[in-house]
Amino acid sequence: MAARSSCGPWIHPGLVYASIIWVTVAVSISVCDCKTLDTKPKVFSDCGKNVTLTCNASTSVVQDSKLMKFEWQFKNTTLCQYEQNNFTSKIQCKGANTTSGLSLTLTIRNITPTDEGVYHCKLHLSREAANGQSHIKVEDCLGSTHESLDNGNASCTFDSVYPSGVVHWYQGDSNITNASKTHEKQDKDGFYRVMSEVPVKIENHSQPYNCSLWMPSTNRYIFSQLVSLGSKGQLQWICITMGILMRSFII
Incomplete structure (x- = not known):
């Protein structure tokens, strides 16, 4: 005969077993009904x-x-x-x-x-x-890019980037990423603007600088750009200057 606890009402063991079986069946039915x-x-x-x-x-x-x-x-x-x-x-x-x-x-x-x-x-x-x-x-989202070489720094800016990327810097064959400073800003649409710069060594100015955007999410580079006297900004300025000089010679 089952003993009755002095701390609470007596519950028949059969009722406990029946409750357990009922809950198990109910859970099984709900799982099976899920499509x-x-x-x-x-x-x-x-x-x-x-x-x-x-x-x-x-x-x-x-x-x-x-x-x-x-x-x-x-x-x-x-x-x-x-x-x-x-x-x-x-x-x-x-x-x-x-x-x-x-x-x-x-x-x-x-x-x-x-x-x-x-x-x-x-x-x-x-x-x-x-x-x-x-x-x-x-x-692998990337919008526009901009690079420049002035004020003692080589800089690269990447707009409309997603997910956020990492900028790696090289000068010739040397990895100079540790000397760079990079910061980012996210806009309301979730895109990042990644800006990075590295000090320019005057004594070794002949070696071109390279900035590359690395995407950790896909484990690959999605953009690479030379930053030197031959970069887009400097070439545009040289073309304008040469145009002015040629015009002065013609006049």
């Missing part, structure tokens, strides 16, 4: 490109059920809904009903860093729910 939608888990894109995410629900998922809601969400915001085709400068949404099931296509135009993240596709039916997701990863 997964067909989506592409990872999507990689360069800046400025258009990305299309497609979510498919097979007939085995939607059969004998009433469609309540079918949508794409990003950061808890609904971007796209089935039977409500949206077309804006940024988002295009289209739903379709085919013999193989339902599909919901979301197109994001002109991808920027703020578009990076996990997009959730959610399907709500009268009997159950299903979900899927796609993770957009934005990489």
Whole structure:
């Protein structure tokens, strides 16, 4: 005979076992009822490109059920809904009903860093729910560049960079990155402006300087530029000066 505790009410062991079995069955049912939608888990894109995410629900998922809601969400915001085709400068949404099931296509135009993240596709039916997701990863973005050699420093500036990069400096075959100073600033759209400079050695001015933007995320250089008397800024100034001199000779 089971002993009764003096600290609380007596509970029959059979009730405990029955409760455990009931909870186990309930959890198993909830897990089995969870449906997964067909989506592409990872999507990689360069800046400025258009990305299309497609979510498919097979007939085995939607059969004998009433469609309540079918949508794409990003950061808890609904971007796209089935039977409500949206077309804006940024988002295009289209739903379709085919013999193989339902599909919901979301197109994001002109991808920027703020578009990076996990997009959730959610399907709500009268009997159950299903979900899927796609993770957009934005990489190797670079807009304009500027380099100069003045005031005792060689400098390079990289605009619209994403993810943030690392500037490596060389003079000839020598790595002089340790002597450089680099800082960055991120704008509201998620892009970085990376600025770096290194002191110029007057006694060894004949050796050209090189600044290269290294992307740790993809483990490669995406830009490399010589900074010397032959760089764009100096060449432009030389051309202007020569033009003035030639004009004076002609006159």
